[in-house]
Amino acid sequence: MQPPDAAPSHQTASPGSPSLRERLIARLEAGGRYPRWVLFSALAGMFATTFPITILTIALRSIALEFDTRETTIAWVITAPMLFSAVSLPLLGKLGDLYGHRRVFLLGSTAATITAIATAFAWGPVSLIGLRTLAAVVGGATQPTSMALIFSVFDSRERVRAMGWWSMTGAAAPALGLIAGGPLVEWLGWRVVFVIQAAFSLVALLLAAFVLRETSRQRVRFDLAGAATLGVGVAGLMFALGRARDLGPGSPAIAIASAIGALGIAGFVAVERRTAEPLLSLAFLRRRNFSAPMVANAFMGAAYMGAFVLAPLVLLELFHFSVSQAAGFMLMRTLTLTLASPLGGRLGERIGERAAALIGSGVMTVALSVIALGTRETSLLVFGIGLALQGLGHGLGLPSLTSAVASSVPDRDLGIASAANRLTAQVGTAFGITALTIAYGGVNTGAGLGSAFALGAGLAGVSLVAAGFMRPRGEH
Numbered sequence: 001m002q003p004p005d006a007a008p009s010h011q012t013a014s015p016g017s018p019s020l021r022e023r024l025i026a027r028l029e030a031g032g033r034y035p036r037w038v039l040f041s042a043l044a045g046m047f048a049t050t051f052p053i054t055i056l057t058i059a060l061r062s063i064a065l066e067f068d069t070r071e072t073t074i075a076w077v078i079t080a081p082m083l084f085s086a087v088s089l090p091l092l093g094k095l096g097d098l099y100g101h102r103r104v105f106l107l108g109s110t111a112a113t114i115t116a117i118a119t120a121f122a123w124g125p126v127s128l129i130g131l132r133t134l135a136a137v138v139g140g141a142t143q144p145t146s147m148a149l150i151f152s153v154f155d156s157r158e159r160v161r162a163m164g165w166w167s168m169t170g171a172a173a174p175a176l177g178l179i180a181g182g183p184l185v186e187w188l189g190w191r192v193v194f195v196i197q198a199a200f201s202l203v204a205l206l207l208a209a210f211v212l213r214e215t216s217r218q219r220v221r222f223d224l225a226g227a228a229t230l231g232v233g234v235a236g237l238m239f240a241l242g243r244a245r246d247l248g249p250g251s252p253a254i255a256i257a258s259a260i261g262a263l264g265i266a267g268f269v270a271v272e273r274r275t276a277e278p279l280l281s282l283a284f285l286r287r288r289n290f291s292a293p294m295v296a297n298a299f300m301g302a303a304y305m306g307a308f309v310l311a312p313l314v315l316l317e318l319f320h321f322s323v324s325q326a327a328g329f330m331l332m333r334t335l336t337l338t339l340a341s342p343l344g345g346r347l348g349e350r351i352g353e354r355a356a357a358l359i360g361s362g363v364m365t366v367a368l369s370v371i372a373l374g375t376r377e378t379s380l381l382v383f384g385i386g387l388a389l390q391g392l393g394h395g396l397g398l399p400s401l402t403s404a405v406a407s408s409v410p411d412r413d414l415g416i417a418s419a420a421n422r423l424t425a426q427v428g429t430a431f432g433i434t435a436l437t438i439a440y441g442g443v444n445t446g447a448g449l450g451s452a453f454a455l456g457a458g459l460a461g462v463s464l465v466a467a468g469f470m471r472p473r474g475e476h
Contacts, residue, residue, distance in 0.1 A: 021210055028211075035153040039162055041211040042146035043169045044204035045109050049139030051173040052197050063190055067125045076129045081136030083238045086426045087231045088137045093144035093419025094279055098222060101145040101152070101415055102214040108141025109208060113201035115139075120194040147418035151406050152215045160353055160403035164345020167398045168338050216412060225271045226279035233264025234423065241430035245437045280416050289408040290417070292469040293357060293401040294424045299463035300361060300401070301425045302432025303368055303456045304394050308333075309433050310440055310452055314375050314383060317444040332384060333391040340395025348400035354470040357404070360397015361464035367393050368457035376450035393460075397467070404470060432459060 018026070028034040064074045096104040115135040122128035147166065154162050240257040247254055272278040284290045311333075315326040348356035367389035374383030402421060409417040440452040 024210065025213065037211050038153045039150055039165060041208045042149045043166060045105060045142045045208050046146045047169050047173045048197060048200040048204045049112050049142050052193055069125045073125055077132050079242055080129055080133045083235065083242060084133050085136040085140040086238050086423055087234050088140055089144060089419045089423045090230055090279060090416060091227050092141045093415040094222065096145045096148055096415035097413060098217060100214045100217050101148040102212045104141050105145040105149060105212065106205065106209055108138050109201060109205040111138035113198050113205060116194045116198035116201055120191045143422050144415050144419035147406060148215060148414040149212060151414050152411065156407045157349060159407060160348035160399050161345035163399035163402045164342040167344065167395060168341035221277055223275055223277060223279040226268060226275065229264050229267035229271050230279065233261050233268055236261025236264055237427060238430055241434050244434045249438065280420055284409055287408050288469055289404045289471050292466050293404040294421050296357060296361060296463045296466035297398065297401045297421060298424045298428025299459050299466065300364055300394065300397060301428040302435065303364055303460035303463065304390060305429040306432035306436030307368060307371060307390060307453060307456050310436055310449060311387065313444065314449055318378055318446060319380055330387065333387040336388045336391030337395045340392045341399060344396040345399040347396060348403060352472055353400035353404040354467065354472045356400040357397050357467040357470060358464065360393050361460060361467045363389055363393030363396060365457055365460040365464050368453055368460050372450045372453035372457060375453055376446045378446050
């Protein structure tokens with residue numbers, strides 16, 4: 001049932017004969033296919049905005065050569081978008097709650113399409129970094145809003161299955177970039193990547209404009225003070241985590257950024273306690289099926305991405321693979337994640353989100369332990385089994401963790417809840433990469449790299465413990 005201050009959850013028919021769009025939606029609803037088309041439309045928009053990430057990683061050297069600058073400077077093409085997209089996620093999620101997720105999704109997709117075209121004509125490192133950062137911010141609107149749009153047409157028992165496909169898309173998009181990135185950049189140059197992205201974004205935008213209906217809206221004021229303090233806190237923490245590897249955890253810059261982050265978060269909590277219309281209700285944090293899966297998701301992402309960054313070093317330094325051989329070998333992990341995500345959605349639907357999350361986190365913990373063993377023993381077979389298990393664990397657990405967070409809040413707060421979950425995951429990812437890289441310490445031996453993966457197993461173990469605090473299905 002909708003809250004009394006919410007707008008209708010769909011657009012009313014216009015006077016006279018229905019439009020082509022209204023007739024299309026009515027036909028899809030009559031055939032019971034409308035939720036699937038909403039799922040496809042939302043995922044298409046998210047795919048279009050996320051697949052260039054890995055391609056840019058591959059292209060950093062050629063971009064630096066073209067602009068006659070250092071690779072460390074061009075690396076901000078990756079770092080800056082991660083930082084600013086994390087800061088903007090709560091804002092975008094809440095705007096969807098306030099003004100409608102379809103509207104925010106379409107505006108973000110439109111801006112991402114235009115920015116992708118502009119990026120293809122970047123004239124220097126500053127313009128490229130700026131345009132990519134803007135694209136990440138506006139394209140980030142497709143993440144919390146896509147979740148909210150999907151949840152608006154699936155009931156609570158079906159949401160976890162839908163999140164299986166959402167997780168699969170999140171894995172498949174970077175995988176496509178990894179597979180296609182090298183040949184595309186080598187044959188046609190890095191600029192064509194953004195022409196392709198613009199084409200994908202335009203198709204996804206047209207599909208979404210035709211299929212998606214508007215969600216209900218809150219009639220409250222936007223919590224500007226809460227958004228500002230949270231933005232400061234997230235920016236400080238993300239900068240500290242992102243730069244600790246280069247500057248060292250004891251660097252004054254890292255200490256200052258960490259202090260700013262902590263003060264920002266403390267300020268956010270103080271503001272949210274006093275405001276009548278908070279950006280994120282602190283009462284949600286007391287709900288076990290809101291906070292526990294977010295913590296589990298953060299530590300699972302920390303283990304997964306920390307190992308993701310270090311795995312190529314094992315293949316290059318210990319097994320003497322070429323870069324292309326290493327990239328091909330690591331696709332095994334992405335493949336198992338992609339295939340396991342829909343299975344994870346069905347598993348959560350059948351046995352409950354808590355049980356599925358425990359299985360996923362448990363498999364992830366075992367996987368990192370196996371990777372650590374394979375690294376220490378210099379066994380390619382054991383190492384490969386660990387990579388495959390890592391993708392399997394992430395795919396089995398993530399749909400249930402995501403669905404549990406969304407199902408623990410009213411539908412009117414789906415946007416900010418989804419954004420909070422994504423934000424926590426991004427912070428966890430940054431922490432995992434930094435922690436495992438520092439533990440590795442540049443020691444290219446089985447013992448040095450194995451110790452880092454052992455730490456990753458510990459982080460996955462924390463995810464397992466956090467998942468255990470979730471309430472089983474049927475408990476409130």
